[in-house]
Amino acid sequence: MQHFATLLKREFKMFWQNKVLRLLFIGAPLLYGILLGYVYGKGKVTDLPIIVVDEDRSEMSSKALQMFEDNEVLNISALLYDQNNLSQIAIEKEASCVVIIPKGFEKMVLTKKYPEVVTIVNASNVLTANYASSALQLCLGSLKAGVQMETLRKQGTPENLIGSQYEPFKTTFIKKYNRSTNYMYFLWPGVLAAVLQQVLLLGLALSFAAEFEHGTFKKLVQKCPSMFKLIWVKIIPYMIMSFGLWIIYWLFTLWFRIPLYDNLFPLTIIAGIFVLVVSFMGILVSIMVPSQLKATEILMVVATPSFILSGFTWPLSQMPVWVQGVANVIPLTHFLKAFRILIIEEGAFSQTFGAISNLLIIGSICAVFSYIALYYKRKSVLKEA
Helix, strand or coil: CHHHHHHHHHHHHHHHHCHHHHHHHHHHHHHHHHHHHHHCCCCCCCCEEEEEEECCCCHHHHHHHHHHHHCCCEEEEEEECCCCCHHHHHHHCCCCEEEEECCCHHHHHHCCCCCCCEEEECCCCHHHHHHHHHHHHHHHHHHHHHHHHHHHHHCCCCHHHHHHHHCCCCCCCCCCCCCCCCHHHHHHHHHHHHHHHHHHHHHHHCHHHHHHHHCCHHHHHHHCCCHHHHHHHHHHHHHHHHHHHHHHHHHHHHHCCCCCCCCHHHHHHHHHHHHHHHHHHHHHHHHHCCCHHHHHHHHHHHHCCHHHHCCCCCCHHHCCHHHHHHHHHCHHHHHHHHHHHHHHCCCCHHHHHHHHHHHHHHHHHHHHHHHHHHHHHHHHHHHHC
16 A cells, blocks of 8 residues: 555656646646636626617607617617618627618508518627527517507507407416526536546646656556556546546635535536546557657547537537537536536436446446556566566
């Protein structure tokens, strides 16, 4: 046991002597956690700039303007009365939408000539475009309903019949889980999990590759003949440091007031499995590719697109089958699925067993191949000796 502890101490020393690795492994999660926390701290989109072209200047168009102003998502950045230089002004004001209320709007409404309110949506940013257009549809829909009900009143329709003539049925929308549609709660933890995977792969890419390049692998094998212990000597320090980063992530949730308290213990267990699986993947590449640079390049190719492929922001079901196959090989895909079930959807631990079993399958395969690859590397070194 004392010999094993000595080897662990050696591994920590090697990690600490590598300034670049130390900076990336510890600094990147801290930097991304703070930076993304403040980027998405507001949580939801408000006060999106829109331009309104009011060619009618009537009482009814004023009601529309008031509805736009009352909506928290919208902010009228410019009120125009004609369409001169409209495209140029929209770019200058960075407008998400342009609403054009035609001339004679009120008159045509009252005479049932069905005027058209044109909304031009700036789709260069899909997120802001969706928010702004949804808010405008709500405002214009409310205005339309008000006008229809007022018309029925003027026609002498009794009040008890107005609602039934206008609204044949009611609709109720209930938001569950992230009820405030807070972007911070949704995106921030997922990105930090991707960062954790990336720094783990980066660190473990150097574990055995550095030994091969520096010519210290032979001495390491002599100190620790057991391949089982040798693999764990490389993995345990990163698991310990990852647990420290997990605590820091939890402290970040307190700082940024993210409600991630429910199901935190089962999520921590799954996070431990996730770290272990990623470690075995990194170890396997580090053994099979004896160059630090090449091992790092290979693992970065795996890590860089993993968040996009994970299905966290874009459904896996909408991807081609072969892309889904690639995504299912990446540990992050299954960890984020379990995270969504436990934290966002407030599901039960038993509902994550599918994701856990997939992680264990990936980890087992990587562990077996790591052991086989290390066996032949060790055999080769001893033969040369």
